[in-house]
Amino acid sequence: MKGLYLVTDRFLCESAGNTVEDVILQAVQGGASYVQLREKSLSTRAFIEEARIVKEILKPYGVPLIINDRVDVALAVGAEGVHVGQSDMPYNLARGLMGPEALIGVSVETWDDVQQAEACDCDYIGVSPLFKTPTKTDTKGDWGLEGLKRIRAFSRRRLVAIGGINKGNAADIVAAGADCIAVVSALCCAVDPCMAAEELTEIVRTGLEKRTAARPENARWRRENGKKPS
Secondary structure: OOEEEEEOOHHHHHHOOOOHHHHHHHHHHOOOOEEEEOOOOOOHHHHHHHHHHHHHHHHHHOOOEEEEOOHHHHHHHOOOEEEEOOOOOOHHHHHHHHOOOOEEEEEEOOHHHHHHHHHOOOOEEEEOOOOOEOOEOOOOOOOHHHHHHHHHHHOOOEEEEEOOOOOOOHHHHHHOOOOEEEEOHHHHOOOOHHHHHHHHHHHHHHHHHHHHHOOHHHHHHHHHHOOOOO
16 A cells, blocks of 8 residues: 545535545546545535545546545445544454455554554555644644654554645655555645646655665665666
8 A cells, every 4th residue: 555545524625616526536546546535524425426426536547535434324334444543443353344454543542552453454554644634623633753753663554644645745654654645634635636636646656766766675785786676
């Protein structure tokens, strides 16, 4: 799991003069690799209807639809995955319902959460929030870059950082260990979500390449061969 991950916010999209569907379409056209549909205020029926629309938007691009919190909605629309937080359905129950092929991420807010997530077979750990952000106020604190580095040194899971991420700090976040950056405001509030997605996608791609090249085994190969390994 690598790249750019859009987490939707209906209020922010509409405040910027867009619909959720417009932002999603432009984001994937700009290179977003994952879309998490987060709807805290819609009824179950309306959430399912919206998820079905979004799934059709994503289908031509091969981008997986991940539902925030609601395993029932994910199952109802055949979503590729679900993201659960510490107050949502326990991971093991979600996995049992979604099946072995589903993409399931788990948010971590404390070091105990990290250890528990590492012990399960989740597809990724959501480092949340990385920085303080008005889109996520129900958390126990922020991790910061040092916290992200600590998790990277400990975990063999893919890490998805979320919270206060923008094109000004995205490179540092990838360098600190994130495999994927999840953004809300950076795309939902963008004047041009497609261009914003293109810029962020390129930052992540470049950052991951630099991180790979800096690994000790690759550095040793370069010294011995005088070039970067393919």
